[in-house]
Amino acid sequence: MPVTRGSIYKDMMTLPITLCAAAAAAAINLWLSVRIGMIRGAKKISIGDGGDMELIARMRAQANFIENTPIVVVLIAVIELARTGNIWLAGVAGIYMLGRVGHGIGMDGGPLRFLRGVGTLTTMLAQLGLGVWAVSIALDM
Secondary structure, eight states: OOOOHHHHHHHSOOOHHHHHHHHHHHHHHHHHHHHHHHHHHHHTOOSSOTTOHHHHHHHHHHHHHHHHHHHHHHHHHHHHHHSOOOHHHHHHHHHHHHHHHHHHHHTTOGGGTHHHHHHHHHHHHHHHHHHHHHHHHHHHO
């Protein structure tokens, strides 16, 4: 049977949960970058942090996102590959991304500073839960 473009795509795994998580991560990373740029522009700090604590906090929020998100997205992908995605995996991905937004907002301090801790906790729990889930799949094979 000849292979057509349509038949190739029908046979490929699309990993919809992973794709959505990666898209959300890209959007959040862009948002975190824009927030840094706003401070840089307002305070005329083009390189480094200029010792400005507000800029340092926003830079750390993005750095923390970049430090944690790749492993979470990889874990989501391998779990989805091993076990077709389900509502629980989608839920973990969504809660993780919401937690990262909360962390970014909480890093600004003020009345919403508690969101930093919420974001940190959701990050730790997501990594722990996804890691345990991945190991349980590996041991079940």
